[in-house]
Amino acid sequence: MEFQAALPIYLQVKTMIKRDIVAGVLQPGEKMPSVRELALQFTINPNTVSRVYRELEAEGICFTRRGMGTFVTENPGIVRQLQEEMAQELMAHFLNGMNQLGFSREEAILMIKENSEC
Amino acid sequence: MEFQAALPIYLQVKTMIKRDIVAGVLQPGEKMPSVRELALQFTINPNTVSRVYRELEAEGICFTRRGMGTFVTENPGIVRQLQEEMAQELMAHFLNGMNQLGFSREEAILMIKENSEC
DNA sequence: CCTAGTGTATTATGTGCTTAGAACACAGAT
């Protein structure tokens, strides 16, 4: 694992966790790795992981029981909600970028269809 | 104009300029805005613009004539090259992200087709 | 009670980005 230099690590970790929830790697109610464990796994500082969990909790994605750990929100709708949010954001980013490059929505779709090398 | 907090300003400006070149807003050989002018336009520091021009020059996208200004590279291939590069990057980012959300390439294309609201 | 494993908080340090301000070097026009 390596992080992209341009984006703060804590944001990249947030995205990874959210994607793991959508993909089912982390399931609703499941215990997430401990702050120290995830810090070891990513070779980053526990404080950085702590920030990630704090922000994810503020977004209603997980909750914390002091002394016990951090857990994915039980609400099963969380998966669909995250999936919708993140997919929309990816599509918007892609289409907006392609538009600024001079490609229409249809041209963008055509290009992505005819490109097997990505 | 406002910048995204997560990404350094100089990177965002670089992308904007490259997209303008691909879209034809800036044409090969054309004079680019002066460091101070672009700084005023974006309400950022001239040093930040200077850094953008320096990096773009290092990538062969523009060249500088001291006392005259900074100009888009004359080479007309620059447009096609940038277009190819940036489109590939957008497609890769999109498909990779969708994959991590659990969508195959075909599903991703379907979703983007059926979504007129983005 | 004690230990181990949780999240949390604090302090200090280093790095990169951004800004402000000032000065310098070069080119073109008057």
Added chain:
DNA sequence: ATCTGTGTTCTAAGCACATAATACACTAGG
């Protein structure tokens, strides 16, 4: 020569991010 508009360079300051190290607060299980 002088003025104006270029890019360039330098110094100082502030902020966010990330790290290291340490300590604290809580929970479960021996």
